[in-house]
Amino acid sequence: MTFRPMPIMSVLAVLGLAILIWLGSWQWVRYQEKLNMPEQLAESAFVQVRGEAQGAQLQYVYTTFSGEALWRVFQAVDGCYQGDGADEVCDAPLFVDIGFLSTLRPEEEAFEPEAVSPNGADYVIASEGRGGLFGASDEPDAGIWYKASAPAMASALGLAGAEQAVLLEPERIEIFRQSETGFRPATSVENPFANPAKVDDLPPARHLGYALTWFGLAMTLIGVYLAFHISTGRLGFGRKR
Template identity: 45%
Template sequence: MTFRPMPIMSLLMIPALAVLIYLGSWQWQRYGEKQNAEQGIGLTETFALSVTPLDAPPQFIYSTYDGDAVWRVFQAMTGCLTDEAGEDVCSDAPLFVDLGLISGTEPSERLATRAAQVEIVGRYRDVPDGRRTMLTPEDIPERNMWYTGEAVTLAQHLGLSGAEDARFFEPETITQFALANNEIVNRRIPNPYVSIANLDNLPPARHLGYALTWFGLALGMIGVYIALHMARGRLRFS
């Protein structure tokens, strides 16, 4: 076999192929996560919290809800967890508790102050950190704004002891705050961040379809690349 690659086409092919494979893999991963979430797989047990806020500013993690920009307001706390069996687990490690969602493209101090008055009641779930992708903006730690929520990073940023064991906790229902005619309005909603299945309206089959589309485009690109080299006599198998 002889193969003489076309330089410019090959250089353009490599990053384009990498992007298509990345997008396909991402959608495939989302498909698996949503399938598991629909079956209740991966959901942690719930806890009742008995906590005390630490002397630290709230931390804002960017998210979306119903297609709109929101900031999740997390307060660092310490205290005890009561699990589903009624056992208490106490720790000095920081517990970042979600107090509410504030609408807006940037965190509003007025809405954050209102969210900070939320009483910690009900059941909470221990949730994992967010994941950074190639499209995720850079965090702005000097303004306590994060586009990828990582509990350890937030605790280290605040200089808290026990930072290496920091954890996030989300309530099963949550309050969303917004401004309407300069008045604060709020509503209680099922918390979309306790399960990846609730983060958007796309069913698992749609993610599977997107994954197959991206992988299909990658295979098509490879096919065109091979066919063009064969037509130009740059790829021969004899």
Template identity: 30%
Template sequence: MTKPPLVETPEGWVPSGLKVRGKAGAKPTPSPVVAQPAVRPTATPSMPVPMPVESAAEVTEAKAATDSQASFRPMPVLTILSIICLGILYMLGDWQWAKYVEKSRAPAISAATAPVSVAAALQSSQPEYRPVELTGLVDPRSVKLRALRDGISGYRIFTPVVLEDGWIFVDRGFVAEADANKVPALSGQVSYRGVLRKGAKANSFTPDNDPILKDWFWPDLPAMGASLKLTGGSPAYYVALNLVDPLATGQTQINPWADSKGANQIPPERHLGYALTWWGFGFALIGVYTGLHIRTGRLRFGRSPS
């Protein structure tokens, strides 16, 4: 095939018969660009939606507001058990404190103090712990009162003695439970020395007596006298002998219930130590309870704004 001849034109050499518009070498005019609206990418499960970024100031302000709020979410079971334990510890401490106060206020009995008759001691302003002496006819019957001495359970033997103007119980001493049936019955005229003691419960933990079963835990003197069908007398007080020998062994012992500082040989300072110990356990329990809630984040203390 023969190529058409070239023809020279102002725009340059071109094939013959070809029409040329415009100028040679001229750049094409760009078509106008129409702005297209921005299309946001559609979120897909594999591409998380971008969240707005908070400024550092906003984060600090939110954290400060959270820290400034106090909160407390108690553990239910632990809280109930702690309240019960605190109540028990308080009562034990209060009991020992009462014993401390009682023994601290008890008058000291001097060995040189001359004993008086039971009638004269009962007429004094403070009959308890007054030294007395008595002579009368002993009743062969006795009442066994449950007691504990030096960790040994047993009984205190209460025997009535008939005086000129009535009768009064005499505490003859303590015997172990194994020797309770070995206590001999007395008869005839006796003479004793001791101190007056008031018949009352030792504390709120002392069990109640059962007169029907003749089970005695504290010296309820009127009920004990009624169980022996005794009338009259001085049922409010009994005589705790200074020296006792309930088994008639010939070896007398000191009766701790005749001690002027109380119904045992524990000094009042020791009762004070017991009270402080029980109450100290209570404060320690509060500290453990509080620390556990702080550690688990259930207790937070608010911060004051600076």
């Protein structure tokens, strides 16, 4: 067997192969995660909250839902939360999601929701968001975020115990849309951020399809690389003379 690899082509092929395998592995992991996520939240996932809304600046987190660009609106709450059978926690700043705002850029003076009283309602402690690779930069002074992070919000507002801050999501939430008299709740929807299984609209089968596509492209790249070297006489499987 003889093999004389082309240096530049080999380096590019290795880099391309690594990227394709990484993309396929990422989609395979998402496929497995989606399969193991429950469609309905267990009662133990909810926490009970008591407290009152603070007069702090509203915090806006960019998101998409059903193909529409929206802003999650968080209101700071001074209070406590308690999970099923757990001790009550009162030393953490709380941020309650009070709705999705349909606008290109949120302006607090144009959006004046009623202060939310969380008492008697059930919430889910949401996971921290992941910013995109090419996402816009956060604007802490304006309360505008492209990555949901309760500690960062609390720190920007100067709240005590910022590192313990949590995001609270209701099971259902309203979408606020512009009207002649300002923003008004227009639609009540199941809140995808209360259940990690529904944060995006892709079913598990789509992730599996993407994984197979990326792995298939990786195999194709290997085949093209070998075929090119065979056609140019740089790869042979006969006995060397």
